[in-house]
Amino acid sequence: MASTLGVAVVGFGWMGRVHTQAYVRLAHHFPQLGLRPELVLVAEEVPGRAEEAAAQFGFASTTRDWRAVAADPRVQAVSITAPNFLHREIGVAMAEAGKHIWIEKPVGLSAADASAVADAVAKAGVQGTVGFNYRNAPAVERARQLIASGEIGTVTHVRVRLFSDYAAHPDGALTWRYERDRGGSGVLGDLASHGADLARFLLGDISALIADTAVFVPERARPTGATAGHARAVGGELGPVENEDYVSCLLRFASGARGVLEACRVSVGEQNNYGFEVHGTKGAVFWDFRRMNELGVSVGASYQDQPVSTVFVGPGDGEFGAFQPGAANAMGYDDLKVIEAERFVRSVAEGVPYGATLGDAVRSAAALDAMSRSVVSGGWEGVGG
Numbered sequence: 001m002a003s004t005l006g007v008a009v010v011g012f013g014w015m016g017r018v019h020t021q022a023y024v025r026l027a028h029h030f031p032q033l034g035l036r037p038e039l040v041l042v043a044e045e046v047p048g049r050a051e052e053a054a055a056q057f058g059f060a061s062t063t064r065d066w067r068a069v070a071a072d073p074r075v076q077a078v079s080i081t082a083p084n085f086l087h088r089e090i091g092v093a094m095a096e097a098g099k100h101i102w103i104e105k106p107v108g109l110s111a112a113d114a115s116a117v118a119d120a121v122a123k124a125g126v127q128g129t130v131g132f133n134y135r136n137a138p139a140v141e142r143a144r145q146l147i148a149s150g151e152i153g154t155v156t157h158v159r160v161r162l163f164s165d166y167a168a169h170p171d172g173a174l175t176w177r178y179e180r181d182r183g184g185s186g187v188l189g190d191l192a193s194h195g196a197d198l199a200r201f202l203l204g205d206i207s208a209l210i211a212d213t214a215v216f217v218p219e220r221a222r223p224t225g226a227t228a229g230h231a232r233a234v235g236g237e238l239g240p241v242e243n244e245d246y247v248s249c250l251l252r253f254a255s256g257a258r259g260v261l262e263a264c265r266v267s268v269g270e271q272n273n274y275g276f277e278v279h280g281t282k283g284a285v286f287w288d289f290r291r292m293n294e295l296g297v298s299v300g301a302s303y304q305d306q307p308v309s310t311v312f313v314g315p316g317d318g319e320f321g322a323f324q325p326g327a328a329n330a331m332g333y334d335d336l337k338v339i340e341a342e343r344f345v346r347s348v349a350e351g352v353p354y355g356a357t358l359g360d361a362v363r364s365a366a367a368l369d370a371m372s373r374s375v376v377s378g379g380w381e382g383v384g385g
């Protein structure tokens with residue numbers, strides 16, 4: 001019989017819902033887990049939203065004040081799924097209150113914010129898991145193993161792309177995402193944070209980079225009411241978009257490999273076109289999130305005209321076997337969050353970290369900070385962190 005872990009969720013927008021669904025599904029996909037999440041509290045500032053969450057998912061209680069979560073002895077673990085500007089304050093407060101945290105990327109507005117949360121987690125001796133879900137895809141894990149095994153030779157270069165149209169519509173509301181104070185960076189924190197993490201996950205640390213950014217939709221209408229996700233607003237007062245829609249970046253890795261990272265939130269015709277192409281001296285591996293369970297793999301000794309095979313991941317690749325019985329049965333985005341929830345809860349159960357940690361968040365954020373510095377300096381910047 002599994003013992004229970006009292007869980008709270010802070011911020012019940014898109015990610016709050018996805019984290020909650022993941023907790024609920026843990027028992028379905030990972031019945032062997034020794035800890036069973038129990039939804040005890042949801043904190044949400046929009047009136048009525050927490051109550052709706054409780055009615056749908058069975059949270060025992062609700063609050064509009066996240067500080068009540070830190071003070072609640074029933075709560076042992078907290079999902080922090082509020083906007084970026086709250087990550088630092090809430091993350092540090094929860095860790096200091098002795099709560100384990102599962103916190104969304106990019107963990108604050110800067111590497112300093114991510115470091116503050118990482119330090120608080122380390123000092124409190126609690127576990128901290130970060131929402132870099134794309135590395136949880138079984139195909140990405142297999143790609144990482146393939147690269148590490150040397151099957152594609154010495155890695156020479158990678159291209160990481162994250163193109164989306166979620167902000168392409170001119171009526172997309174001027175939510176917290178477009179404001180420096182509440183969102184921090186734009187597509188850097190939103191998408192390039194995932195790209196930097198994927199690049200590191202596959203190729204190791206990034207040592208230096210040079211970046212360029214642009215704003216393509218400079219004004220948006222302010223929303224007149226509460227928003228969640230990528231809401232629309234028509235007719236509201238126009239305000240300035242304060243952070244970048246687009247980034248392109250050249251990367252140098254500590255290994256000597258080179259890379260290109262490009263991300264855009266206003267790419268018409270692109271829906272979640274996220275992926276990578278990793279090239280080595282003897283082969284290559286390709287991944288596209290939209291065909292999440294497939295890899296393009298080119299290995300052999302031909303060098304030229306070497307064919308590319310499509311490999312469907314299956315049981316034995318990452319956590320695929322917890323979701324599907326055989327290769328080419330599709331997994332989806334939310335499944336990546338169930339895997340992340342499992343790693344978080346297993347970290348708590350065993351007292352050792354699994355999956356993406358706050359250390360990974362600090363290193364991703366350090367790359368984003370270096371991109372911002374590079375835009376100002378016009379030159380190459382070292383990536384610390």
Ligand SMILES: NC(=O)c1ccc[n+]([C@@H]2O[C@H](COP(=O)([O-])OP(=O)(O)OC[C@H]3O[C@@H](n4cnc5c(N)ncnc54)[C@H](O)[C@@H]3O)[C@@H](O)[C@H]2O)c1
Pocket residue numbers: 010011012013014015016043044045046049064065066081082083084086104105106131132133189190227228229230
């Ligand atoms: N890992 C991923 O793939 C992924 C995808 C989307 C968003 N995210 C991250 O998740 C976080 C949330 O993004 P989202 O898309 O869910 O945003 P959202 O706007 O849909 O949800 C945020 C919620 O937080 C609530 N909130 C704001 N201030 C609050 C406060 N003081 N107390 C309690 N609740 C408060 C808002 O009312 C809203 O319901 C962001 O950090 C974002 O970067 C990650």
